[in-house]
Amino acid sequence: MGEQVIIVGAGLVGCLAALAFHKRGYEVNVYDYRFDPRDESTQDKNLRSINLAISARGIESLKFVDEHIAQRVLRDVIPMKGRMIHDLRGEQESQVYGLFGECINSIDRAVLNNFLLDELDRYGIDIHFGYKLVRAKFNDKRQTCIFSKMGQDGVTETVECDFVVGCDGAFSSTRYQMQRAVRMDYSQEYIDCCYIELYIPRTKQYIKKFNGNFAIAPDHLHIWPRHNFMLIALANGDGSFTSTFFGPWSLVESLTKSRDKTRKFLLQNFPDAMALMGIDDAVHKFITYPKGALMCVECNPYHINGGKAIILGDAAHSMVPFYGQGMNCGFEDVRVLMKLLDQSMGDRSVAFKRYSETRHKDLAAIIELAKNNYKEMSHDVTSTVFLIKKQLDSVLGRILKNKWLPLYTMVSFRADVPYHRAVEISNRQKVILNQLLRTMVATSTLLTVLGLSRFGTWTKKWFQ
Amino acid sequence: MGEQVIIVGAGLVGCLAALAFHKRGYEVNVYDYRFDPRDESTQDKNLRSINLAISARGIESLKFVDEHIAQRVLRDVIPMKGRMIHDLRGEQESQVYGLFGECINSIDRAVLNNFLLDELDRYGIDIHFGYKLVRAKFNDKRQTCIFSKMGQDGVTETVECDFVVGCDGAFSSTRYQMQRAVRMDYSQEYIDCCYIELYIPRTKQYIKKFNGNFAIAPDHLHIWPRHNFMLIALANGDGSFTSTFFGPWSLVESLTKSRDKTRKFLLQNFPDAMALMGIDDAVHKFITYPKGALMCVECNPYHINGGKAIILGDAAHSMVPFYGQGMNCGFEDVRVLMKLLDQSMGDRSVAFKRYSETRHKDLAAIIELAKNNYKEMSHDVTSTVFLIKKQLDSVLGRILKNKWLPLYTMVSFRADVPYHRAVEISNRQKVILNQLLRTMVATSTLLTVLGLSRFGTWTKKWFQ
Structure with missing residues (x-):
């Protein structure tokens, strides 16, 4: 019989971790405070989604754990090859992500989660729903978890195991329990941005250009950048789009006080999107739908010495969604940890310690990148200088291939470049890019x- | 009947807050998870103390709440007019704190706490010991606190009130509960420094110079600065000294593996202190006594809108002990909040909000100052340049009086200068000081x- 591990959290990262440990011969038990999301009666009604985009790191990690699962997941995704920028007049402009047509892939969080849960069932891994971790005691040999049973007031259950893996999200109970046992640096920071989920329904007619009932191109992530606020939309498989508004809390609070103000605001700033959503529906959702907060979580270390416990995914590094890396990074956590476990021949004590030591700089880097990308998505994409630099960056990337890698390419399409290295390389390239630009100007x-050239006038115009 | 307030935590800040609210006509109930520290059978045995030094901000705040209490507290303190630096040969050098003989005042945490608890009793304020806050629910009108009763497994008690004041220390449960209701930025950071409490007993003979049985001057805070570690000692009323070792965890962990290594280390670095402590006792305590960790906590905001809850003291701003401001700052929290409440005619909603808005920059400033002061105490005090600057700073302070205030003076002796202002003023003065020094050199x-002057040679020697 293998060592016993309790995985707290049956979300995306928890499921992948469960599969990975199971395949290494561990006896895995997964606990989640929610009820089974596959039961229609208990489905998550909190409208929390922000569609997911799976890219290289997520895919590589799925493959690393199970090639077959990766293939199945990729079958249902909608590839997105770039951003589609919508201006105030409804004009659209495509900005591709990759150098050679690489795509990120839109996927429904619930669909992916349910699929992974099914896989756990298929492998005979026990999932216990409705169990909320209320206390964990970390001892020399065996660890004790006390769960309260949801909906059964005061009923608790005590379970023992060899080690605990916390994959229970930004508000992780595992992390909180670990903090009682280890000196863990920790910070949580809310950014002044609230999100509201809106919806673009499928069109009735079949649109040949899109090969379906999509009202706008499904192979792009649509952005309506308006500087300090923005709207985005990602395609769903059925032809509809999940759209999300992001903006400062004060703006949202002032708008939602009045239907008229909200209607005017939406029509003025997103006329083409409103035509697709229907203004009445958009106003209704904007005012009544829950307002989500965005929080960054950083901590260190991620483990308790002696291989007693470790946290992965959002429990260890919650980030804002603007680089589309939250899940990808969480999946990568699993791959990185498994590689370290394999290298140490299963010595958790060594592997967990090494994980904390080596992973922190990568997690800190992507948390920071995600925070900065809000400005890029909502503002920079409309700036000429930004676009020229991006163009130049891409040209160099295409010519020099592996010798020049744009940051977005490294983060989203190159699982072999750790996040912190991507930032280092990008900073070096930025210096060169700026020098090149200055020379051009x-x-x-x-x-x-x-008076020698029209080229001069043309370039100067860009910088006015 | 006044509004009902639950104060969580019957430590120093909790007691002062209770008295302040009581005097304003509120109906106060205090809850603490510990048992009554005044009962001999339940006394805190965890050896956590680090003597306290009460200075202007603490004293002013006590006076603000109750002049009589302030007087009583000051009757039992031991004034300390400066630092006494002990070098490796046991030579001592006094560095005074104030410009005009101002002192900070050594006091025993337990004595002060018990005295304040007695005052609460005297005023008829209810204190409930052995009640641990496990859940707080913040509603529109009334707030609900659920306490578990210590030592009675599973027994809880639910209490209602108008608002909650959390004074429950660095690991505050109130703060944790508030974080479920409000978007609170929060960070905790451990510094790589461990502390161990040691002890210098009183001498048998009466030493006339010290007016008592003190082995070394009781009117100084003694420091054995050894760069990346140090020893300090503060006098107790009975002639003994509470001494504390501070050093990096790795050093302590490596030392405590061997009695011989520890003995050699202590004798080599603190020969005169060991003569006073007795080397065997010091080695025993160093190895067996609990090792304390030092953590900084910062958060924002400190309240829940609508005047439902607020946190004060370490619950809101745990700092390292190197500026002697932890308790002083916590007491000042009470004074600042009460002034805002008085200004807003008791409108908590306004006062709590204003508190968060205005207090944060002061708390951030003192947390940072305390962190930096470790370097000053353990290292800078032995540097000639530091001492010359300090000397010059003091000379200017004495000559220019209120127009030039050394940082330490503003922080410790001037309750009317907010912490963040003290830092601003000090930064300005630093620039001038450096210019002056450069001119002198x-x-x-x-x-x-x-070849004109011996003054030149003498000054140069300092800078070699």
């Missing part, structure tokens, strides 16, 4: 002054 | 070169 100015 | 160099 100087040259074009010179040419204009000399 | 240049002048002295010139004089030496010209």
Whole structure:
């Protein structure tokens, strides 16, 4: 019989971790405070989603755990090759993500989660729903978890295991219990941004261009960037789009006081999106739907010495959704940990310690990148200088191939480049890019002054 | 009947808050998870103390709440007019704190706490010991606190009130409960420093110079600064000293593995202190006594809108002990909040909000100052440049009086200067001080070169 592990949380990362440990011969038990999301009667009604985009790190990690599962997941995704920027007049402009047509892939969180839960069932891994972790005691040999049973006031159940893996999200109880046993640095920071989920229904007619009932291109992530607020939309398999509004709390609080104000605001800023949503429905949802908060969580270390416990995914590094890396990074956590376990021949004590030591700089890097990307999505994508730099970056990437990698490419399409290395490489390239740009501007100015070239005038116009 | 307030925590800040609210006509109930520390059978045996030093902010706040209590507290303190630096040969050098003989005041945490508890009894304020807050629900009108009764497994008690004040320390349950209701930024950071409490007994003979049985001057805070570790000692009323060792965890862990290594280390680094402690006793305590961790806690906001709850003291801002401001700052919290309540004619909703808005920059400033002061106490106090600057700072302070205030003076002796202002003023003065110093060095160099003066050689020697 293998060592016994309790995995707290049956979300995406918890499920993948369960499969990975199971395949290594551990005896896995998964506990989740929610009820089975596959039961229609208990489905999550809190409208929390923000569609997911799975990219290289997520896919590689799925493959690492189970090639077959990865293939099955990829069968149902909607590839997105770029951003589609919508301006105030409804004009659309495509900005591709990759250098050679690489895509990120839109997927429904619930669909993916349910699929993974089915896989756990298929492998005979026990999942205990409705169990909320209320206390964990970390001892020399065996660990004790006390769960309260949801809906059964005051009923608790005590379970023992060899080690605990916390995959229970940003508000992790496992992490909280671990903090009683270990000196863990920890920070949580809310960013002044609230999100509201809206909806673009499928069209009635079949649109040949899109091969379906999509009202706008399904192979793009749609953005209506309006500087300090924005709207985005990601395609669902049925032709509809899940759309999300992001904006400062004060703006949302002031708007939602009045239907008229909200209606005017939405029509003024997102005219084409309102035509697709229906303004009445959008106003209704904007005012009545729950307002989500966005929080960054960072901590260190992630484990308790002696291989007694470890946290993965959002429990260890909740980030804002603007780089589309939350789940990808959580899946990568599993891959990184498993590799370390394999390297240490299953010595958890060594592997967990090494995980904390090596993983922190990568997690800190992606948390920061995600935070910065809000500005890029909501503002920079409309700036000429940004677009010129991006263009130049891509050109160099295409010409120099592996010798020049744009940041987005490294983060989203290159699972072999750790996040912190991606930032280092990108910073180096940024310096070169800026020098190149300065040279270009100087040259074009010179040419204009000399009256020698239309190129000069044309380049200068960009910078006005 | 006044509004009902539940104060969680009957420590120093909780007691002062209770008295302050009681005097404003509120109906106060205090709950603490510990048993009554005044009962001999339940006394706190965890050896957590680090003597306290009460200074201007603490004293002013006590006076603000109750002049009589302030007087009683000050009757039992031991004034300390400066630091006494002990070098490796046991030589001692006094560095005074104030410009005009101002003192900070050593006091025993337990004595002060018990005295305040007695005052609460005297005023008829109910204190409920052995009640641990496990859940708080914040509603529109009334707040609900659920306490578990210590030592009575599974027994809980539910209490209602108008608002909750959390004074339950660095690991505050109130704060944790509030985080479920409000978007609170929060960070906790451990510094790589462990502390161990040691002890210098009173001498048998009466030493006239000290007016008592003190082995070393009781009117100084004694420091044995050894760069990345140090020993300190504060006098107790009975002639003994509470001494504390501070050093990196790795050092302590490596030392405590061997009695011989510990003995050698202590004798080598603190020969005169060991002569006073007795080396066997010091080695025994160093190895067997609990090792304390030092943590900084910062958060924001401190309240829940609508005046439903607020946190004060360590619950809101745990800091390292190196500026001697933890309790002083916590007492000041009470004074600041009461002033805001008085200004808003008791409108908690307004006062709590204003408290969060205005207090954060002061708390952030003192947390940072306390962190930096470790370097000053353990290292800088032995540096010639530091001492020259300090000397110059003091000279300017004495000459210019209120127009030039050294940082330590503002923090410890001037309750009317908010912490963040103290930092601002000090930064401005630092620039001037450095300019002055540079001028002095240049002048002295010139004089030496010209062979004109012994002053030049003397000043230069300092900077070698």
